[in-house]
Amino acid sequence: xxxxxxxxxxxxxxxxxxxxxxxxxxxxxxxxxxxxxxxxxxxxxxxxxxxxxxxxxxxxxxxxxxxxxxxxxxxxxxxxxxxxxxxxxxxxxxxxxxxxxxxxxxxxxxxxxxxxxxxxxxxxxxxxxxxxxxxxxxxxxxxxxxxxxxxxxxxxxxxxxxxxxxxxxxxxxxxxxxxxxxxxxxxxxxxxxxxxxxxxxxxxxxxxxxxxxxxxxxxxxxxxxxxxxxxxxxxxxxxxxxxxxxxxxxxxxxxxxxxxxxxxxxxxxxxxxxxxxxxxxxxxxxxxxxxxxxxxxxxxxxxxxxxxxxxxxxxxxxxxxxxxxxxxxxxxxxxxxxxxxxxxxxxxxxxxxxxxxxxxxxxxxxxxxxxxxxxxxxxxxxxxxxxxxxxxxxxxxxxxxxxxxxxxxxxxxxxxxxxxxxxxxxxxxxxxxxxxxxxxxxxxxxxxxxxxxxxxxxxxxxxxxxxxxxxxxxxxxxxxxxxxxxxxxxxxxx
Numbered sequence: 001x002x003x004x005x006x007x008x009x010x011x012x013x014x015x016x017x018x019x020x021x022x023x024x025x026x027x028x029x030x031x032x033x034x035x036x037x038x039x040x041x042x043x044x045x046x047x048x049x050x051x052x053x054x055x056x057x058x059x060x061x062x063x064x065x066x067x068x069x070x071x072x073x074x075x076x077x078x079x080x081x082x083x084x085x086x087x088x089x090x091x092x093x094x095x096x097x098x099x100x101x102x103x104x105x106x107x108x109x110x111x112x113x114x115x116x117x118x119x120x121x122x123x124x125x126x127x128x129x130x131x132x133x134x135x136x137x138x139x140x141x142x143x144x145x146x147x148x149x150x151x152x153x154x155x156x157x158x159x160x161x162x163x164x165x166x167x168x169x170x171x172x173x174x175x176x177x178x179x180x181x182x183x184x185x186x187x188x189x190x191x192x193x194x195x196x197x198x199x200x201x202x203x204x205x206x207x208x209x210x211x212x213x214x215x216x217x218x219x220x221x222x223x224x225x226x227x228x229x230x231x232x233x234x235x236x237x238x239x240x241x242x243x244x245x246x247x248x249x250x251x252x253x254x255x256x257x258x259x260x261x262x263x264x265x266x267x268x269x270x271x272x273x274x275x276x277x278x279x280x281x282x283x284x285x286x287x288x289x290x291x292x293x294x295x296x297x298x299x300x301x302x303x304x305x306x307x308x309x310x311x312x313x314x315x316x317x318x319x320x321x322x323x324x325x326x327x328x329x330x331x332x333x334x335x336x337x338x339x340x341x342x343x344x345x346x347x348x349x350x351x352x353x354x355x356x357x358x359x360x361x362x363x364x365x366x367x368x369x370x371x372x373x374x375x376x377x378x379x380x381x382x383x384x385x386x387x388x389x390x391x392x393x394x395x396x397x398x399x400x401x402x403x404x405x406x407x408x409x410x411x412x413x414x415x416x417x418x419x420x421x422x423x424x425x426x427x428x429x430x431x432x433x434x435x436x437x438x439x440x441x442x443x444x445x446x447x448x449x450x451x452x453x454x455x456x457x458x459x460x461x462x463x464x465x466x467x468x469x470x471x472x473x474x475x476x477x478x479x480x481x482x483x484x485x486x487x488x489x490x491x492x493x494x
Contacts, residue, residue, distance in 0.1 A: 016361050017061060024353055027360035030371035040353060041066060043378065045246040046345030048076035048239055052268035053358055057279055057336035059272055060362075068344065069240040071248065081223065081230075081237045081265045082342035083253060085320025086147070087327055088226070088264035089192050091274060093137050093304015094289055095215045096195050100133070101294050104202050107134045111194060116201040118161045120194065125177040125477060133198070135181045136191040137303040142179040144479045145172050145190030148262050150254025150323050153229065157257045160197045164190070166483070178477040189261035196260035207259050218288045219277055221270040226259045238265070241324015244346040245381070245420050249324035262322055268340035275331040275338045278316065282333060299333060313366040319348065326351055337364050346416075349375050376406040377413040384417070388429040392436055411441045415450055422454055430454045445474040449481065461488045 024040050025031045041049060048066040052059055064076040084091075099105040105114055110130035112119050120131060126142065135141035149171060151157055158170035166174030175190030196207050203210050208226035216224050225231065230238060241249035256263040280286035281295035290298065299307060305316045317330035324344060328351045331338035339358050341351050352372065359367040376398060384391030398406055407413060414437040422430035434451035441447045452467030465488045471481035 013061060017063070020357050020361060024357050027356055027369050028371050037065065037354075040350055041345075044345055044347040044350040044375075045242060045244060046343045046347065046350050047242055047246075048080065048082075048344045049350070049354070050076055050078060050080060050082065050268050050342045051354065051358075052078075052272040052340045053362065054272055054275060054331065054338035054340075055336065055362055057276055059269070059276075062269055062272075068238075069252070070242075072240075074236075076239065076344075078269055079223065079237060079267060080239050081234060081267055082239045082327060082344060083241065083256075083262075083320075083322045083325040084224075084264040084266045084271065084327055084342070085262055085322040085325055086189070087266075087271065087318050087320040087329060088259070089189075089261050090304045090318045090329075091211070091215060091221075091224075091264055092192060092195060092260040093298060094219075094274070095199065095211050096133065096137060097294050097298055097303065098214055098289055099199065099202060101291060105133055105198070108132045111136065111198065114198045114202050115194070118164060118197060121176070123177060125179060127180040129180050129182065131181045133195070134301065134303060136188075136195050138301060139185050139187050139191065140182055141188060141191045142177050142181050142183055142186055143175055143188040143191040143194075144178050144477075145175050145193075146187050147189045147321075148172055148256060148258045150256045150262070153251035153253070153255055157255060160193060160200075160257070163193055163258060164197070166479075173480045173483060176479050178479075189258065192261035193258050196258070199260075208263075215289055216270075219270075220273045220288075221266065224264060224266040224270045226263050227265075228257055228259055228263045229255045230265050234265070239325070239342075239344040241322070241344050242346065243324060243420070243423075244416055245424075253325075254323040256322065262320075266342075268342050271329050271340040271342075272338070275329055275340065276336075279331055279333070279336055279338070310368055311366040315367070319351075321346070321348065328355065330355065332364065335365055337362060347375070347378070373407040374405060375413065376408055377417045379406065381417065381420075384421075384429070384433070388421075388432050392432060395436060408440070411437065411444055411447065414440065415446060418450055418454070422457065427454055427458045431458065443474065445471045445478060445481075448474070449478070452481075452484065456484065456488070461492055464488055465492075 021037045023034050024037045025035055047070050048068050050064040052062040062078050064078050066076050068074045068076040068080045100107050131141045156169045163170045164175045200207055211226050240252040277286055277288055284292040299316050306318055308315045314333035315330050320327045326348050327342040329340040341354050356369045380391050380394045383394045399408055418430050418433040431454045434454050438447045448467040448470040452464045455464035468481040468484045471478050
């Protein structure tokens with residue numbers, strides 16, 4: 001009987017995996033076409049996808065698809081390492097909260113109590129309120145710099161203090177107050193960099209060394225590392241990153257000295273160990289790094305995680321996106337369900353389809369599975385590459401005649417497209433896309449910021465200045481706009 005039940009289980013699991021692979025959007029009744037996972041990977045320019053599914057607090061199945069590196073014909077395996085991007089923030093949160101449990105950090109204390117090599121420069125914008133460690137982890141510090149683009153291999157890397165002050169060779173702005181802490185949520189990778197420096201100042205250790213000894217190894221994440229650049233002996237395990245247009249990232253991947261918010265290399269199998277440990281810790285059944293009480297505080301206050309409550313069922317998780325990589329993990333607070341998805345593409349929509357497919361197959365309690373509209377940027381990209389004006393016209397035609405079928409409400413569709421062309425040196429084409437972006441989202445500061453950058457690249461400084469002034473009109477404390485306006489004024493005075 002035991003043998004028979006095991007066979008039945010294996011058969012059911014194989015059927016489930018086949019259903020996932022052969023009809024990815026089986027759950028979405030609005031879809032007219034039946035797509036395989038392979039077809040959707042091709043549509044979204046994702047060369048590799050690696051997945052772990054968690055059920056009943058255990059790994060149910062793990063599988064990798066596609067190529068870790070296309071030119072090398074290197075097939076992706078469950079051992080392939082991907083950049084975990086902003087999922088790094090979740091693991092960082094565990095490390096910071098371990099220091100809190102040890103009494104080396106106070107969760108609600110002023111961050112400058114623990115920063116020795118650099119102090120956060122408070123000004124009038126913070127209205128006399130001090131930023132706490134909890135504020136940094138929950139993105140309620142009111143700070144600038146959402147994310148980071150990383151650095152090409154071989155270039156000079158900035159120090160943490162150069163990153164925080166926005167000084168060369170850092171390629172991001174200074175981390176400063178946009179509004180007073182505790183006022184509202186504002187995602188800030190810059191704030192997470194402050195926790196990286198804080199950890200080093202408090203422990204006297206390199207960030208990656210502390211995290212390896214005190215978080216990764218205790219969790220059993222033995223393949224993972226925050227080392228940047230990654231160790232040479234890992235080279236054959238590293239996935240190569242690919243841009244949204246399918247091209248290989250120059251140098252195969254970027255380096256992220258911003259380790260705490262973006263620097264982890266990992267596998268879905270390793271990250272699943274972290275998800276399961278979190279779930280078991282919440283039950284009081286495991287405390288490999290954090291106690292039950294601290295795990296509860298971490299989840300309930302969204303310290304390094306995003307928490308969603310779907311009709312009373314809570315899920316913790318985090319998405320990530322680095323140059324050439326996107327990824328996601330989720331775990332249910334109860335019931336022991338979860339998954340980790342890592343890809344070396346740049347489109348989160350594929351990841352969303354995978355999440356819904358698995359959530360449906362495993363009957364996740366109250367998990368939302370709404371019909372998704374097709375990506376308008378991917379639909380018009382080939383036309384744009386042939387003729388930019390015809391591509392813009394196709395966008396307008398689709399919106400006029402098929403608005404219900406395509407995703408016109410997400411401004412990142414146009415923003416991402418514009419930057420694809422800008423990064424390829426096609427400045428005029430990029431400006432035409434950003435013109436469309438501005439007309440479609442006239443109240444978006446980011447739309448004007450993006451077009452302002454394109455005009456700056458064209459050396460049309462007057463038009464660039466006009467756009468950055470509009471950014472400040474919409475978002476008065478925007479530090480990038482202020483820096484760009486100062487730079488433009490300097491150029492115009494020459």
